[in-house]
Amino acid sequence: MAVPISYYLILGALLFVVGVVGVLLRRNMLVVLGAFEVAFTGVHLSWVAFAHYHGQLDGQVVVLFSLVVSVAQIGVGLALVLAFYRHVRCVDIEAADKLRW
Amino acid sequence: MELVLFFLIAVLTAAAAVGAIAFRNPLYCAFSLLTLGACSALLFVHLQAPFLGVAQMLVSTGVVLVLLLSAISVMNLRTGKYAEPLRRGTRSAALLLGLVLLAHLAWRLVFYPVGIGAEQKITGSAVALGQIVFTRFALPLEITALVLLAAVVALLVLAGQEPVQVEGE
Numbered sequence: 001m002a003v004p005i006s007y008y009l010i011l012g013a014l015l016f017v018v019g020v021v022g023v024l025l026r027r028n029m030l031v032v033l034g035a036f037e038v039a040f041t042g043v044h045l046s047w048v049a050f051a052h053y054h055g056q057l058d059g060q061v062v063v064l065f066s067l068v069v070s071v072a073q074i075g076v077g078l079a080l081v082l083a084f085y086r087h088v089r090c091v092d093i094e095a096a097d098k099l100r101w
Numbered sequence: 102m103e104l105v106l107f108f109l110i111a112v113l114t115a116a117a118a119v120g121a122i123a124f125r126n127p128l129y130c131a132f133s134l135l136t137l138g139a140c141s142a143l144l145f146v147h148l149q150a151p152f153l154g155v156a157q158m159l160v161s162t163g164v165v166l167v168l169l170l171s172a173i174s175v176m177n178l179r180t181g182k183y184a185e186p187l188r189r190g191t192r193s194a195a196l197l198l199g200l201v202l203l204a205h206l207a208w209r210l211v212f213y214p215v216g217i218g219a220e221q222k223i224t225g226s227a228v229a230l231g232q233i234v235f236t237r238f239a240l241p242l243e244i245t246a247l248v249l250l251a252a253v254v255a256l257l258v259l260a261g262q263e264p265v266q267v268e269g270e
Contacts, residue, residue: 003107006210008148011111013206015118015137017199022122024195030172034134035122037164041141042118044157052148052222060150060225061238067153067160068245072252074164078172079259085176 008049015042029081029091033074040070107147114140131169135161150225 019039026032044063051059081091088095117140120133138161145154223229234242 003104003147007107007111008144009210010207011114011144013203013210014115017203017206018115018118018122020202021195021199024198025192026122028127030127030169030176031122031130034127034130034165034169037134037161038118038121038137041137041157044153045141045144048145048148048150048153051150051225055223057223057225057229057233060153060230061233063150063153064156064230064234065238065241065245067156069248071160071164072249074168076252076255076259078168079256081172081176083259091176 005049005053008052009046012042012044012046012049015039015045018042027093029084029093030078032093033077033081036077037070037074040066103147107144110140110143110147114144127173128170131165131173134169135165138162138165149222152225152227152230 016039019035019037019042022035022038023032026035044066047059047063047066051057051063084096085091114137117133117137121130121137124130124133138157142154142157142161145151145157
């Protein structure tokens with residue numbers, strides 16, 4: 001028996017919400033970046049599910065581009081965290097409460 | 102059979118997602134993220150997207166294992182202590198926001214048709230994807246390459262700088 005699309009969409013929505021809650025909840029910057037990745041995965045799952053549902057490949061192409069962008073985002077985010085860590089010696093998100101260094 | 106398989110992978114995926122944000126030790130978070138990447142790659146294969154499954158696997162191992170673990174080993178373990186939980190008000194506000202978002206998405210999904218979809222399924226193999234990417238999506242491809250280039254330059258600029266002494270700290 002084939003799986004209905006709504007199951008995938010529910011799972012994708014759940015992953016997205018978990019990612020958003022993680023971004024809001026955690027104080028470790030590295031874990032926040034990981035939570036971003038969780039949210040991205042949820043959205044990717046929805047895209048691929050829709051592509052499957054409509055029998056077209058366009059959704060998968062979008063996910064391909066989005067994967068590249070998410071990798072670039074994680075890379076730049078980690079570089080920012082590293083630059084922050086060099087100044088402050090911690091990765092606590094609440095230590096970043098000044099607008100200049 | 103397919104449904105049972107889906108539920109097994111879905112439960113594992115959800116558990117890995119919760120673990121990726123809930124573990125106190127960021128190392129466990131990174132490993133949960135790796136599990137999540139593998140599970141979502143399985144789901145992609147399940148959804149006739151084998152190339153994306155492979156790409157997701159590469160990305161999750163590359164991003165998680167190489168980037169996050171090296172970052173954790175450089176920054177976090179040296180400081181020794183993990184970040185404490187947020188203040189009580191912030192935490193409940195975040196959980197409330199998450200619940201509202203989940204309720205909204207679930208409410209939208211209730212009215213979504215429960216169906217299997219189109220009759221003929223297209224498999225997203227490397228060949229099929231490449232034929233689309235290099236013709237109809239050629240311009241977005243170039244822009245993505247530009248984004249990657251900008252990201253690499255930004256990474257070098259941000260991560261390669263010398264530590265600066267800040268006065269008045």
